[in-house]
Amino acid sequence: MRYHSHNNPTITAQFSQALLASLAPDGGLWMPDKIPNFDTGKQAQLGAMSFADCSSKLAKHFVDDHFSDSDLTDICRDAYDFPVPLKTLSGYELDTATPENVNADFILELFHGPTLAFKDFAARFMGRAASHLLQKSKEKRTILVATSGDTGGAIGDAFLHQKGIDVFILFPQGGVSKVQEQQLTTIGGGNANVHAIAIDGTFDDCQKLVKEAFANKDYTERFNLMSANSINVGRVIPQSFYYFWTSLQIKAAHNDLPIVYSIPSGNLGNLTGGLIAKAMGAPIDRFVIGNNANDPFVDYLNTGEYKGRNSVPTLSNAMDIGRPNNFPRIVKLYNSDFEAIQKVCWGASFTDEETERHMRRVYAESGYIMCPHTAVGHMAMKEFSKDIDMPFASVCVATAHPAKFANSVERILRTDIQLPEPLKKAVSRKKIVHISKPSLDDVMNFIENKS
Numbered sequence: 001m002r003y004h005s006h007n008n009p010t011i012t013a014q015f016s017q018a019l020l021a022s023l024a025p026d027g028g029l030w031m032p033d034k035i036p037n038f039d040t041g042k043q044a045q046l047g048a049m050s051f052a053d054c055s056s057k058l059a060k061h062f063v064d065d066h067f068s069d070s071d072l073t074d075i076c077r078d079a080y081d082f083p084v085p086l087k088t089l090s091g092y093e094l095d096t097a098t099p100e101n102v103n104a105d106f107i108l109e110l111f112h113g114p115t116l117a118f119k120d121f122a123a124r125f126m127g128r129a130a131s132h133l134l135q136k137s138k139e140k141r142t143i144l145v146a147t148s149g150d151t152g153g154a155i156g157d158a159f160l161h162q163k164g165i166d167v168f169i170l171f172p173q174g175g176v177s178k179v180q181e182q183q184l185t186t187i188g189g190g191n192a193n194v195h196a197i198a199i200d201g202t203f204d205d206c207q208k209l210v211k212e213a214f215a216n217k218d219y220t221e222r223f224n225l226m227s228a229n230s231i232n233v234g235r236v237i238p239q240s241f242y243y244f245w246t247s248l249q250i251k252a253a254h255n256d257l258p259i260v261y262s263i264p265s266g267n268l269g270n271l272t273g274g275l276i277a278k279a280m281g282a283p284i285d286r287f288v289i290g291n292n293a294n295d296p297f298v299d300y301l302n303t304g305e306y307k308g309r310n311s312v313p314t315l316s317n318a319m320d321i322g323r324p325n326n327f328p329r330i331v332k333l334y335n336s337d338f339e340a341i342q343k344v345c346w347g348a349s350f351t352d353e354e355t356e357r358h359m360r361r362v363y364a365e366s367g368y369i370m371c372p373h374t375a376v377g378h379m380a381m382k383e384f385s386k387d388i389d390m391p392f393a394s395v396c397v398a399t400a401h402p403a404k405f406a407n408s409v410e411r412i413l414r415t416d417i418q419l420p421e422p423l424k425k426a427v428s429r430k431k432i433v434h435i436s437k438p439s440l441d442d443v444m445n446f447i448e449n450k451s
């Protein structure tokens, strides 16, 4: 597969170059030239495979000849060694019961990877793919990644001890949950290749610093910078795999129902993955987007006008994004046809009060504990279904384990929640973090001394 800059179709690259360079030389986002399309016969074969093997077959179409079929099988089996369950609020799991008796309202739990958020899917593929390339070429890279909470943990975990790569994670000081901060600042233990930098500012400041670093030729060349944020096409492609595979599982059980996914969104990388899966022919009818108070995309869907803005802090902090960096990709995927986007995407935004109330209601009615992000997506789906009078299968993407937000979830639900094993370990380790002003030179000085 070849890729081109979203600003200029004559600037092109192979997958390997696009992955390691992050942005096109003109500052554009890499876009796949032509998304592969699978007919229903091929889909049936792919849907019958394990998630990991289906992923490696899909990945084959997006990479280049630096990856053999067996490389991809190894990468995907190693990356995706955890379950991808479709559950209902009442605890039913799609592949363990007879479908006829069960409603088709699913929660797709994407939080069973090592850092308990959906970002593991992309980070683990990307980390293995990058290290595969760098081992062959004996090159080095420095990853600079801005995180509003979950990306940093997933990238740090996926790249820990990968040869040829140093990782620097920028997060807003005080802007991530306690458990997230504990995860972010305990990955490398101070002497490995993963380092945390707390920025005295917001997530937008962190994202701006990373963008400035990549726009600076001196820095990108001196440090061989590579981005692990969702501006990198290597992050976005693997996020299509779980939409493709899970939609086929649902179709196999509920053949005649249209399928609608709801996605709690911030930078829109997860949605972009979904839209790519749909373009590959996955049987997905629509996407419902949930935003918190940071809702430039929902505004766009309602008005046709896009206005980036400064972010405000909310309960669902991983979605506190005022200028979603995948917006241009989505517009390009639909050739700037707003009506085409509106046909596929529907959105609604919610306040923190509404989110808290919804989490309490779901817990009271079913005992299911949602993280605040998942709750935003779940509310959006409820809102969407009010206007639809035909039956459909709904799939609410659960983006993180509620224990990652233990402090707020325990306060809202007035119940204790158990920390899963990986979080218990992270919470017991000593934090090592460098604190920096939101200044690019300060950040790069620190990096210079560490790498």
Ligand SMILES: *Cc1c(COP(=O)(O)O)cnc(C)c1O
Residues within 6 Å of the ligand: 117, 118, 119, 149, 150, 151, 230, 264, 265, 266, 267, 268, 269, 270, 271, 318, 319, 373, 374, 399, 400
């Ligand atoms: C990153 C994240 C989101 C937002 O995903 P985008 O791809 O940035 O839209 C939502 N929920 C959680 C828990 C996240 O970590």
